[in-house]
């Protein structure tokens with residue numbers, strides 16, 4: 307029987323949610339018996355190879371590339387989950403929502419105390435995707451089926467949610483696994 | 488990426504990450520010889536600006552959200568800066584030791600993760616092996632014991648972080664002037680139970696790295712290598728100290744450029760050059776200028792700058808390491824792995840010693856002082872020296888923040904490594920071969936960069952390589 311597939315992505319996140327997934331520790335060896343990883347930083351498959359049962363999204367959308375990836379995940383995954391506060395409400399990166407981007411760039415590349423920039427230019431590169439006007443939580447861009455809060459959600463929360471979905475059971479998380487600081 | 492011709496205006500706003508990918512561009516001349524190779528990093532978050540207005544005591548907790556791979560480093564560097572803000576120059580012994588335990592736990596988990604999950608596939612299967620098996624899942628299938636070791640060592644470090652910081656990722660343990668909890672007897676005993684096993688695994692990991700380096704010495708000694716300066720924190724007596732110290736920089740031959748510099752004056756010594764083609768700045772030693780002043784940080788630099796290591800097993804390992812270069816600094820890129828495993832062993836020894844220290848159960852957690860308006864905090868993060876610097880107004884709000892993160896310090900070295908490998912493995916053939924890609928990856932990976940963060944934690948590092956002809960035309964682009 308073919309194993310179900312999981313895909314994961316980090317958009318505007320810090321990879322802490324992916325690290326929390328690694329914190330399931332030796333259960334990771336069980337997980338690779340239960341599922342195949344499709345497009346994911348875990349194996350670096352770049353393009354989807356087929357339909358996935360579950361897609362885990364870390365981080366909100368801060369640029370056009372994030373939006374494209376998120377839409378692609380929606381297209382290929384039966385169940386799409388916003389993992390962590392960044393995906394759910396933008397998280398820490400969303401602090402920039404109230405500040406003109408130009409000010410952030412100026413601080414980093416022109417006025418910062420150790421900056422050496424005789425040309426006064428801010429780096430730019432044609433390969434770089436455009437920034438959005440603000441950070442968007444994932445559900446404002448595509449339909450999201452589940453939300454796992456936390457920064458990051460604890461490893462046990464991720465494990466229980468995943469194993470429930472893989473066995474077709476409803477996700478039933480005890481209070482300790484969804485309380486957070 | 489065709490040089491200046493595609494420069495954008497400032498309103499076309501650039502961004503933070505492209506799925507966490509690093510990008511390499513290689514520019515060829517008319518004879519298809521490498522003219523220039525660049526590693527582009529597309530990280531931009533604006534933290535220095537959007538943190539302004541926040542209260543200073545929030546910063547150690549917030550700033551770690553920059554990076555979920557080594558959040559403890561940011562947590563502690565910010566906390567050290569905030570110690571100065573609250574006027575505390577010396578923590579209570581309990582607080583200092585709890586923070587150190589947290590830090591060594593972090594070093595332990597990060598070095599184990601890097602070595603077992605990320606690098607071991609290259610060393611075990613060879614650089615040229617099929618990428619389908621040359622990843623951690625391949626290691627888990629072929630060398631299950633080793634994979635379990637890696638997972639359990641990472642877990643041990645993460646559990647120490649949880650016990651000292653409150654959470655494995657993004658904890659709250661360090662607060663301005665101290666810590667918010669000690670280590671209970673029960674918590675301590677759990678770690679004591681496994682420490683001997685951990686030390687045994689540290690020794691065997693060190694042996695793998697050492698044997699690998701010595702057995703392949705001829706092929707790796709020039710691989711992505713170059714002479715460089717080295718920079719790190721150093722203890723007053725010249726010992727390696729990963730948590731605290733003064734700044735020392737040496738040149739490629741071991742001559743001191745500066746030594747025992749109080750890091751509060753880092754700005755007099757270090758500046759960061761902005762270059763058009765990367766969002767990551769290029770730090771350099773001011774007295775030497777942008778051309779000559781760049782330096783390496785991280786495990787290799789630290790083993791090079793230290794006069795000795797204050798734990799016996801790691802010190803013996805350091806001596807063996809230094810023998811290879813007749814006591815001169817080691818400038819071999821691939822030697823990073825060996826140096827990293829010396830630090831893994833050192834962290835294990837430090838953890839062991841701390842667990843036997845009764846101070847960890849003390850209750851004197853926080854010291855108070857007279858409020859100041861400026862603070863600088865540095866630590867040696869797993870990937871190298873990390874600088875945090877803040878100014879705070881009379882309402883306790885941050886008005887200035889400056890961060891120089893570890894991977895940024897290694898920006899120029901990583902570019903040099905990429906250039907060297909591109910020249911050695913491409914010249915003459917205008918094509919991105921599997922071999923070229925492998926070798927570029929391996930060279931960048933030696934620095935354990937956080938540029939693609941966890942992306943490479945479990946498998947191959949994703950990388951986009953672009954080959955550009957002498958007229959600026961894109962010859963080939965491959966994403967891996």
Ligand code: SF4
Nearest residue numbers: 319320322390391392
């Ligand atoms: S939710 Fe927290 S841990 Fe997850 S990506 Fe965002 S900042 Fe990192």
